Amino acid sequence: MSSTVTVGISDLNAVRSPDVLVTYALGSCVGICLYDPLNRIGGLAHIMLPSSIDSGVKSDGYKFADTGITLLVKKMEQMGAKTPLLKAKIAGGAQMFASITNSSIANIGQRNVASVKNMLNRLNIPIIAEDTGDHYGRTLYFYTEDGTMKIKSVSRGEWLW
Amino acid sequence: MVLNTYSDLNAVQLDVLKELGNIGAGNAATALSAMLDHPIGLSVPEIRLLSYQEVTEALGGPENRIVGILLSLEGDMSGMMMFLLPEAFAHMTLNTLLGVSFYDFSSIDEMGYSAMKEVANILASSYVNAISLLTGMRIQITVPDLCIDMAGAILSVPAIQFANVSDKIIFIADEFICGEERAESHILMIPDVISLEKLMTRLGVDR
Numbered sequence: 001m002s003s004t005v006t007v008g009i010s011d012l013n014a015v016r017s018p019d020v021l022v023t024y025a026l027g028s029c030v031g032i033c034l035y036d037p038l039n040r041i042g043g044l045a046h047i048m049l050p051s052s053i054d055s056g057v058k059s060d061g062y063k064f065a066d067t068g069i070t071l072l073v074k075k076m077e078q079m080g081a082k083t084p085l086l087k088a089k090i091a092g093g094a095q096m097f098a099s100i101t102n103s104s105i106a107n108i109g110q111r112n113v114a115s116v117k118n119m120l121n122r123l124n125i126p127i128i129a130e131d132t133g134d135h136y137g138r139t140l141y142f143y144t145e146d147g148t149m150k151i152k153s154v155s156r157g158e159w160l161w
Numbered sequence: 162m163v164l165n166t167y168s169d170l171n172a173v174q175l176d177v178l179k180e181l182g183n184i185g186a187g188n189a190a191t192a193l194s195a196m197l198d199h200p201i202g203l204s205v206p207e208i209r210l211l212s213y214q215e216v217t218e219a220l221g222g223p224e225n226r227i228v229g230i231l232l233s234l235e236g237d238m239s240g241m242m243m244f245l246l247p248e249a250f251a252h253m254t255l256n257t258l259l260g261v262s263f264y265d266f267s268s269i270d271e272m273g274y275s276a277m278k279e280v281a282n283i284l285a286s287s288y289v290n291a292i293s294l295l296t297g298m299r300i301q302i303t304v305p306d307l308c309i310d311m312a313g314a315i316l317s318v319p320a321i322q323f324a325n326v327s328d329k330i331i332f333i334a335d336e337f338i339c340g341e342e343r344a345e346s347h348i349l350m351i352p353d354v355i356s357l358e359k360l361m362t363r364l365g366v367d368r
Contacts, residue, residue, distance in 0.1 A: 009213065009313075009320065024223035025313025028321055048321050063324060096318050097231050097306040108321050137314025139224060154226045154311055155267070 002145070007031075007044045010063040014043035014076045018145040026092035028109035030116050030132070031140040032069060033089040034125065035147040036081035042144030043081075045072045049108075050115035065115035073123060088120050089129040089149040089161055091140050098135045109133065129161035165354065166327040167210055175210070177366050178350075181295065182208045182333045185288035190337065192283045197257045202338035211332045213320045219332070220245055220347065223313030226266060230281035231306045231318065234289070237298035238360065240352035241319055242288070244281045245312070250337070250344035254280050257339060266309050278305045288348070296363040319351050327354075 002018035009029060015021060017040035023031050026046065034043045045068045052064040061067030073083055093113035095106060113132045120127055131138065131151050141150040152158040170178070183206060190203040217223050228246040233239075248266065255269070256262055258276050269277075282305055289300045308315055319330065333348040352360070361367045 009317070025217075025311040025317070027311075027314030027317030029317050048317070048324055094314070096229070096308050096310065096314055098308070099306050108318075135308070137311035139311070154224070155309075 007046050009046055010048055010060065010068075012043065012045035012062055012068060012072045012075065014041060014072065014079055014081075015144055016041055016079070018143075020144065021142040022140065024139050026138045026140060027094055027096045028092070028112060030065065030090060030092040030109075030112045031138075032072070032116055032120075033091075033140070033142040033147075033149050034072060034076060034081075034086050035089070035142075035144070036076065036085045037087070037147055038085050039081050040144060041076055041079050041081040042142055042147065043072045043076045044140070044142050045069060047112065047116070050111045065112060066119050069116065069119045069123070073125075083123065083125075086123075086125045087147070088125050088127045089142075089147075090116055090120075090127060091131040091138050091149065091151055091161075093132040094134055094136055094138070096135065096137070131161060167329050167331065167354070167357070168327065170210070170357075174361055174366050175208075177361070177364055178331060179208045181292055182206050182288075182350075184295070185291040186333070186335050188287035188291055189284045189335070192287050193254075193280070193337065196280070196283055197254065197339070199257055199339055204336040204338070207334045209332050209334075210329045212329050213316055216330065216332055216347075216349070217313050217316060219334070220312040220316075221247070223311060225312045226309065227312050227315065228266075228277060229308045229310070229312075229315035229318075230278065231308070232281070232285050233303040234300055234352065234356070235303065236301045238292070238300045238352055238356040240356055241322065241349075242285055242302070242351065243315075243319055243349040244284060245315070245347040245349065246277075247345055249342070250346050251277060253337070253339050253342045253344045269309070274307055278307050281305045281307070284346075284348075288350075292360070296360060298360070298363060319349060323351055323353075
């Protein structure tokens with residue numbers, strides 16, 4: 001039997017096969033799935049903002065792409081995952097309001113995705129699937145049994161990566 | 162007194178916000194009645210400071226499909242205002258306004274979208290006018306932008322924008338009554354803290 005673990009906003013968690021990780025209703029936030037296929041350990045982070053550096057406020061690191069990914073990798077290593085084996089699948093980063101004029105709001109999804117990619121690149125973790133951008137919300141399921149990512153939306157149904 | 166986050170608001174200041182909300186909602190009901198050409202009743206609005214998590218739950222969970230309408234505040238007050246309307250509210254206004262019955266969100270056409278934006282525009286103006294009248298602040302609202310999607314995904318927009326300011330937001334729940342139908346509407350007021358401080362000073366409750 002597998003159990004399902006929910007990851008909230010600005011939150012992360014890691015589990016072993018066959019458990020399932022889920023995060024609901026990603027809008028402009030980005031969900032990052034990391035998978036060690038050998039040890040069958042999977043991790044999921046739900047970040048809100050691109051960088052802890054320009055936030056100016058010292059707050060919890062789970063909120064940001066840079067610190068969130070680092071903390072997730074650390075957590076997975078503690079469970080026995082090997083960083084050189086990790087592969088990533090990412091989703092989210094939508095622009096929910098299509099015609100918004102305020103550019104700092106309009107770009108945030110895109111900036112989150114760019115920051116996530118940059119961070120994964122620095123850690124030499126390859127991105128093997130990506131479902132980002134556009135204008136709709138996504139719920140993300142991550143199956144640690146085989147590393148499948150399932151995306152569910154309210155208007156377009158669901159599909160696998 | 163220096164406001165750093167919404168959580169720094171004291172009891173008196175929260176009461177003042179509630180009163181502003183009452184006046185705004187009253188104006189909104191009047192405006193909506195005129196637009197729909199139908200008497201609109203209103204229950205006493207409930208105003209609370211809630212975390213995003215709590216707002217999401219109040220809206221029926223993160224995956225519940227709702228209408229989100231976003232407007233920006235400019236002028237003497239800056240920030241955002243967001244309307245979160247459940248399916249029943251969209252039903253009520255569209256049926257009365259356009260005389261068409263729609264069954265679910267996917268049956269809303271372009272006309273329906275513009276009608277809903279117009280309703281949001283009127284509601285937002287009602288609230289903003291209440292604040293302007295009481296404080297003498299000049300506030301403009303931008304053209305509304307509409308999105309029908311998961312509640313959690315819609316809420317991520319203000320949550321991200323104000324992530325460094327506050328984990329809590331001002332949540333106003335109204336219930337509009339139109340004949341036999343009742344429909345809840347939810348409004349998020351998200352002024353930046355500087356604007357909020359200005360508002361409190363103008364109303365004489367800055368300490």
